[in-house]
Amino acid sequence: MFKLTIHGDDRIAQIEPALYGHFTEHIGGVFYDGIWVGEDSKVPNIRGLRKELIEKLRAIHAPVIRWPGGCFAETYDWRDGIGPRENRPTRINWWRNADGRYEPNVVGTHEFVDFCRLVGAEPYFAANITSLTPLAIRDWMDYCNSPAGTTTLAKEREKNGAREPFGVKYWGVGNETWGGGGNMTGEMYAHEYRKYAVVMENAYPKAQLICSGADHDDWHWANDVLRVLEPSNRIMSGLSLHFYCGSAGDPLAFSEEEWYRQLRQALDVERAIERNWGFVVGYGLERRARLVIDEWGCWHPGGSGPSTHMKEYGIEPAPNNPDGVQNLFEQQSTMRDGIVAAATLNLFNNHAEKIKMATVAQLVNNLHCLFLAGGEHFITTPTYHVFDMMQSHMGGDALRVSGDRGVIAREKTAARGAYAIPNLSASASVKDGVLTVTLANLSVTEAADVRLNLSELTPAAEAEYLTLTASDPHAHNTYEDPEAVKLESRTGPFDGSVTVPAFSAMTVKVRV
Numbered sequence: 001m002f003k004l005t006i007h008g009d010d011r012i013a014q015i016e017p018a019l020y021g022h023f024t025e026h027i028g029g030v031f032y033d034g035i036w037v038g039e040d041s042k043v044p045n046i047r048g049l050r051k052e053l054i055e056k057l058r059a060i061h062a063p064v065i066r067w068p069g070g071c072f073a074e075t076y077d078w079r080d081g082i083g084p085r086e087n088r089p090t091r092i093n094w095w096r097n098a099d100g101r102y103e104p105n106v107v108g109t110h111e112f113v114d115f116c117r118l119v120g121a122e123p124y125f126a127a128n129i130t131s132l133t134p135l136a137i138r139d140w141m142d143y144c145n146s147p148a149g150t151t152t153l154a155k156e157r158e159k160n161g162a163r164e165p166f167g168v169k170y171w172g173v174g175n176e177t178w179g180g181g182g183n184m185t186g187e188m189y190a191h192e193y194r195k196y197a198v199v200m201e202n203a204y205p206k207a208q209l210i211c212s213g214a215d216h217d218d219w220h221w222a223n224d225v226l227r228v229l230e231p232s233n234r235i236m237s238g239l240s241l242h243f244y245c246g247s248a249g250d251p252l253a254f255s256e257e258e259w260y261r262q263l264r265q266a267l268d269v270e271r272a273i274e275r276n277w278g279f280v281v282g283y284g285l286e287r288r289a290r291l292v293i294d295e296w297g298c299w300h301p302g303g304s305g306p307s308t309h310m311k312e313y314g315i316e317p318a319p320n321n322p323d324g325v326q327n328l329f330e331q332q333s334t335m336r337d338g339i340v341a342a343a344t345l346n347l348f349n350n351h352a353e354k355i356k357m358a359t360v361a362q363l364v365n366n367l368h369c370l371f372l373a374g375g376e377h378f379i380t381t382p383t384y385h386v387f388d389m390m391q392s393h394m395g396g397d398a399l400r401v402s403g404d405r406g407v408i409a410r411e412k413t414a415a416r417g418a419y420a421i422p423n424l425s426a427s428a429s430v431k432d433g434v435l436t437v438t439l440a441n442l443s444v445t446e447a448a449d450v451r452l453n454l455s456e457l458t459p460a461a462e463a464e465y466l467t468l469t470a471s472d473p474h475a476h477n478t479y480e481d482p483e484a485v486k487l488e489s490r491t492g493p494f495d496g497s498v499t500v501p502a503f504s505a506m507t508v509k510v511r512v
Helices: 051-059 071-075 109-119 134-145 152-159 186-203 219-235 256-267 269-282 306-313 335-350 382-389
Strands: 002-014 021-023 064-067 122-127 170-173 208-215 238-244 291-297 355-360 371-374 377-380 397-403 408-411 418-421 424-431 434-441 448-455 462-468 487-493 497-500 505-511
Touching (some): 002 434, 021 291, 051 109, 051 377, 064 109, 109 122, 109 134, 122 134, 134 152, 134 186, 186 208, 186 219, 208 219, 208 269, 208 291, 238 269, 256 269, 256 408, 256 418, 269 291, 269 335, 291 335, 306 371, 335 355, 335 382, 335 462, 335 505, 382 505, 434 448, 434 497
Parallel strands (some): 021 355, 064 122, 238 291, 291 355
Antiparallel strands (some): 371 377, 397 424, 424 434, 434 505, 448 497, 462 505
8 A cells, every 4th residue: 555645734835727738839730620610610619719629628727828839930920810811821831841731820819819718718929039020029919918099009909800908928938949949059049038028028018928948858958048047037937848758659559668668758857847947946046937848748659640530530621731631740648648647747736836837738639639629520538637637736735745656667778777667646735625636546557555644634524536547558539439538526435545546547635
């Protein structure tokens, strides 16, 4: 039996709701036809936006959604996406060389803000500093946020259907500037940031500007950027971090060894958090540079998602995909991906004092997605159910968890030699008199009996138990069987003892 203590008197920090955010990019089938189906579509929609997807996101209280990229942002001109849709230009999409698709700009600023408002989420814009000027970004902020009737761009916004300002407060100052976002050095980017940020802040003083941070645990980047930004830190509200855990074997037919290798890679996000945070603390920027992990998740080879079989399902190709090319990077999501999501979100909860926001990549028809959609078909994935079962952590006070989480040893052949992962991943929080504990059993073969000791907390006699489990670790949802994996809920006695099935996750909610 694994014995864990939840320390009711040891608060880490409040868990920002934005830790449970989402990321959308104009890539593959994320927007066309994942999110956008068009007003004239047979698919139920609200002003062209897929209605069922909106409802599912509302159900998990999605807090923030990032847009328009990702790498797509590097060549995106916001003016291409405003005004009458029939007059908007078709452009080369950043990903055109990978899948042959072009960008019709059917979804632009107004449509995306409408999507966020329907969901109840805050929009988070990634500004293109690779190929646009500071003045162009200032104009975008003016267009979005200036009060009605005050500026020429505010009047243009009203002419395009939105009198009142959008109030977009989250702005990323560039994306992956160490790579496609300009191929910069850290010092070079930091000077660009200072230039853009001062102009952006002047346009909208309420803006929270997110600095383009490191890839994984690249501490050189964090050091070089923060060293240059520290003197002007007043114009920084967060430091981004991107972390993909790569792939271990086939996304659907992985072995036991590959199960554990995938989880080991995913748990390395903690190393990335700690290494980057070390430099934040070293430069005294804890208040200005909390981490924004705005791309994270598993990155498997594409081709396992249902868009590979468009013709079989009778799916009409999306507007920017007339030849019915499968969606770039689209992949299925199994119980393994669900457990990666649960373990990652547990780590985020446990490092709540360091993390301001996190947005999983990506929302639909892509990497580590919550949804798969095509035409009238629409399903949720195990990852969606993890966000559902863990949503009560949002806004809660993260509590310290200690005790024996076990060790699963596996030999790794790469440079790091032997490694081990825990049997259990755990996090706990309390909000409005309710304790929420999430446990993920990382063992692919053995159930985990867990004894929870509540220190300085007196629990009620009954609890709610939410369990994500399946008969097979490869289990996933399909258009033919959309509920092969679903969340199970029950209410029962609480005495501190729970059993989490193998390759499963459980959330326990009890009044204290």
